[in-house]
Amino acid sequence: MGWKDSGLVFTTPTSGPIDPANMTRRFGRLLDRVGLRRIRFHDLRHSTATLLLEQGVDLVVIKELLGRAHIGVTAGVYAHVRLRLQRQAIDCLNNALNGTEEPPDHPPAVAVVR
Structure with missing residues (x-):
């Protein structure tokens, strides 16, 4: 067999x-x-979700990949990542409006493994 x-x-x-x-x-x-x-081993799950979110994958898709029934759980767990990405988006918009080509003061978001 x-x-x-x-x-x-x-x-x-x-x-x-x-x-x-x-x-x-x-x-x-x-x-x-x-x-x-x-x-x-379970930390790989969190790292995958974080990296996907940082690459712009929709939260609904990430929820489905994780096998979660409700998006609220996924949104809550990764809220800190979403806030960091929003901050980076605002910084990019600010740079575009000010005509500066400089990157933001902080590096791109990275997956945190605990």
């Missing part, structure tokens, strides 16, 4: 769900092997 599509993103070789403790261990070893600091 080989692997078959079960609708899961990560599976065992026989298409079953991966035990969360095993996933955590394997992810930790992968981070160690490539020299990255340890983060929770």
